[in-house]
Amino acid sequence: xxxxxxxxKHLVMGMTNKKSLKCEQHMGHRAMYWYKQKAKKPPELxxxxxxxxxxINESVPSRFSxxxxxxxxxxxxxxxxxxxxxxxxxxxxxxxxxxxxxxFFGPGTRLTVL
Amino acid sequence: AQxxxxxxxxxxxxxxxxxxxxxxxxxxxxxxxxxxxxxxxxGLQFLLKYITGDNLVKGSYGFEAEFNKSQTSxxxxxxxxLVSDSALYFCAVRDNYGGSQGNLIFGKGTKLSVKP
Numbered sequence: 001x002x003x004x005x006x007x008x009k010h011l012v013m014g015m016t017n018k019k020s021l022k023c024e025q026h027m028g029h030r031a032m033y034w035y036k037q038k039a040k041k042p043p044e045l046x047x048x049x050x051x052x053x054x055x056i057n058e059s060v061p062s063r064f065s066x067x068x069x070x071x072x073x074x075x076x077x078x079x080x081x082x083x084x085x086x087x088x089x090x091x092x093x094x095x096x097x098x099x100x101x102x103x104f105f106g107p108g109t110r111l112t113v114l
Numbered sequence: 115a116q117x118x119x120x121x122x123x124x125x126x127x128x129x130x131x132x133x134x135x136x137x138x139x140x141x142x143x144x145x146x147x148x149x150x151x152x153x154x155x156x157g158l159q160f161l162l163k164y165i166t167g168d169n170l171v172k173g174s175y176g177f178e179a180e181f182n183k184s185q186t187s188x189x190x191x192x193x194x195x196l197v198s199d200s201a202l203y204f205c206a207v208r209d210n211y212g213g214s215q216g217n218l219i220f221g222k223g224t225k226l227s228v229k230p
Binding site: 110 | 146148150155156157158159160163165202204208216217218220221222223225
């Protein structure tokens, strides 16, 4: 299995809602990433988990809360988002963070905040 | 500062013609370079990478890239473009410095348009 899956594909939420994005991989990768991507722009790194521990938080607002329950799963909990948070949220994984291992990306969750 | 530059916002090519998407980089230490492609409303797909060795790297879908150390470039090439190659292409370099070591630094992306 060489795939990263993400659910849901699309999500519309109000500014007071709480929702979660889910990411899963079964490639035995020990590094997992969350990115935010605006239209026609490069992905912006949000969080990095290495061996299920949060290793990098790129100064992301606390309304985004990551969680890594096990080596195959990565969640992103959303609460009190703003309309400017509307974007494509991409999950990725790689064998590990060190070395030159390529990252495999999921198809993304298209988030709209009303 | 480490960075990646893709000087062209858009590249237009006729189907069957060769294509080149340009990328230059600035990084401390040895560069680890990557190319990704993104089709509309999809995630990024890995095409190829350069770590060391042969300067010409072959990747997926007939793409290849040429590493040039003296020009700090890593241009993506394909001998004969297909309409289905039309997409957004990102060059990336591994961050070798500081707290984000190991992560990818992306270029701004180049939109490739292949016309029949």
